[in-house]
Every structure is written in C-alpha cells, then in structure tokens.
Amino acid sequence: MKQLPVLYSFRRCPYAIRARMSLIEAKVSVELREVVLKEKPQEMVEASAKGTVPVLLPSGDQGEVIDESLEIMLWALTQNNTQWLSGPVTLSKQLEIIADFEKSFKPLLDSYKYHDDQSEHGRTQYQLEALEIIKQLNDGMKNSDYLTCSQPRLVDIALFPFIRQYAHVDMDWFSRQNVKSIQEWLYRWLESDCFKLAMQKFRVWKPDQEVTVFDVSGGMR
Numbered sequence: 190m191k192q193l194p195v196l197y198s199f200r201r202c203p204y205a206i207r208a209r210m211s212l213i214e215a216k217v218s219v220e221l222r223e224v225v226l227k228e229k230p231q232e233m234v235e236a237s238a239k240g241t242v243p244v245l246l247p248s249g250d251q252g253e254v255i256d257e258s259l260e261i262m263l264w265a266l267t268q269n270n271t272q273w274l275s276g277p278v279t280l281s282k283q284l285e286i287i288a289d290f291e292k293s294f295k296p297l298l299d300s301y302k303y304h305d306d307q308s309e310h311g312r313t314q315y316q317l318e319a320l321e322i323i324k325q326l327n328d329g330m331k332n333s334d335y336l337t338c339s340q341p342r343l344v345d346i347a348l349f350p351f352i353r354q355y356a357h358v359d360m361d362w363f364s365r366q367n368v369k370s371i372q373e374w375l376y377r378w379l380e381s382d383c384f385k386l387a388m389q390k391f392r393v394w395k396p397d398q399e400v401t402v403f404d405v406s407g408g409m410r
C-alpha cells in the first residue's frame with residue numbers, strides 16, 4: 190500500500206477540525222492518529238516538540254513536518270482545490286482576516302466558554318464582545334452564502350470551528366441574534382458532508398495497531 194501522510198489529530202480540537210476539513214476538501218487521504226492530549230504519543234512529540242495538534246507528516250519527499258493547522262490547510266488545498274486560495278478576495282487578504290480573527294475572537298471565545306470566578310469580567314461581556322466580531326463578518330457577507338463570496342474559501346473553514354464553539358455555548362441565545370447570514374452559514378457547515386466526515390470517531394492511536402486511514406479520496410459536500 191502506498192504510504193500516506195500521517196495526521197496526529199484530536200477529534201474535538203478546532204484547529205484539528207479545520208485541518209481535517211481542508212484534507213477532505215482537497216481529497217487528500219491520510220493515516221489518522223487520534224491522540225489523547227494528556228498522553229501525547231512519544232512519536233508525535235519527537236516529530237514536533239511543541240506538543241500541539243494537529244501535526245502532519247507528509248509522506249516520501251513531500252516535505253517537512255507541519256505543526257500549524259493553517260499551514261496544513263494551505264499544504265492540502267495547494268495540492269488540490271487551489272481555487273479555495275484565491276477568488277474575489279486574495280489569499281493574502283484571507284490570511285489577514287484569519288489572523289485578525291484569531292487575535293481578537295479566540296481570547297474572547299475562551300473567556301466566554303471557560304468563564305470562571307477568576308475571570309476579570311462577567312461572561313456576558315465576553316459573549317457580547319465576540320458577537321461584535323461575528324456581526325462584522327455577517328455584515329461583510331452581504332447576503333452571500335460564504336464569508337467572502339458565493340463559494341467557500343480557505344477562510345470559511347479556518348473560522349468555522351471557532352464560531353461553532355461560540356454558538357454551542359448557548360445555541361438558543363445565538364439563534365436569536367441578528368446575524369442571519371452567519372447563522373445560515375454555520376448551519377450549512379454543520380449539516381455538510383465535509384464536517385460530518387471530519388467528525389468521524391476513531392479509536393486512540395497505538396503504534397502497534399492496524400493503520401487507520403482517513404479516506405477522503407471520494408470527495409464530499
């Protein structure tokens with residue numbers, strides 16, 4: 190059997206979710222190694238000392254270890270589905286939107302989702318500040334189906350797992366907010382074959398067991 194790239198992954202990690210979604214959209218199958226974050230396999234830490242998932246080990250002469258989810262997405266979509274990297278909004282603009290979002294939204298999401306007595310502000314403050322960022326994305330959509338145009342792009346799957354987490358903290362509340370384009374966008378992704386395939390359950394990887402293939406060659410969505 191042809192050697193596949195290896196992906197160390199954790200099913201619920203938003204960074205790993207977006208990496209898996211990009212592999213699906215690029216129809217790049219991998220050997221999937223599901224990890225438990227508290228017991229990271231030695232093989233993964235040897236490949237990438239920083240100890241975060243996802244980590245991709247390209248096969249053969251395809252290149253070096255990639256241990257940043259966005260880099261994995263770019264690696265996958267460059268192989269197949271390069272149109273996701275361009276369009277009316279250029280790749281550099283998409284990367285700028287992603288970087289801004291990660292810088293502003295992710296800390297608010299964490300403060301909202303994991304709110305506790307030590308938090309500086311009340312939960313609602315983080316919830317509403319994050320909603321402002323979602324409103325800006327919503328207004329930028331101008332009723333189109335995806336964030337930057339009528340078709341999905343890198344930026345859509347880069348942001349989706351985090352907006353999903355935010356919405357799921359209080360789905361009833363989220364569905365009552367005035368962000369119709371983003372709500373429809375979110376529900377569409379949640380129902381997509383791409384997301385469903387990305388969320389398949391796999392047993393935790395052990396070095397001596399049979400290889401688990403994350404087979405996405407058939408394509409989805």
Ligand SMILES: N[C@@H](CCC(=O)N[C@@H](CS)C(=O)NCC(=O)O)C(=O)O
Nearest residue numbers: 202203204226241242243257258259
């Ligand atoms: N910038 C990294 C962040 C990845 C990340 O933080 N992943 C979390 C899981 S969601 C992780 O592996 N944390 C290490 C740990 O919990 O030990 C990326 O985009 O890949």
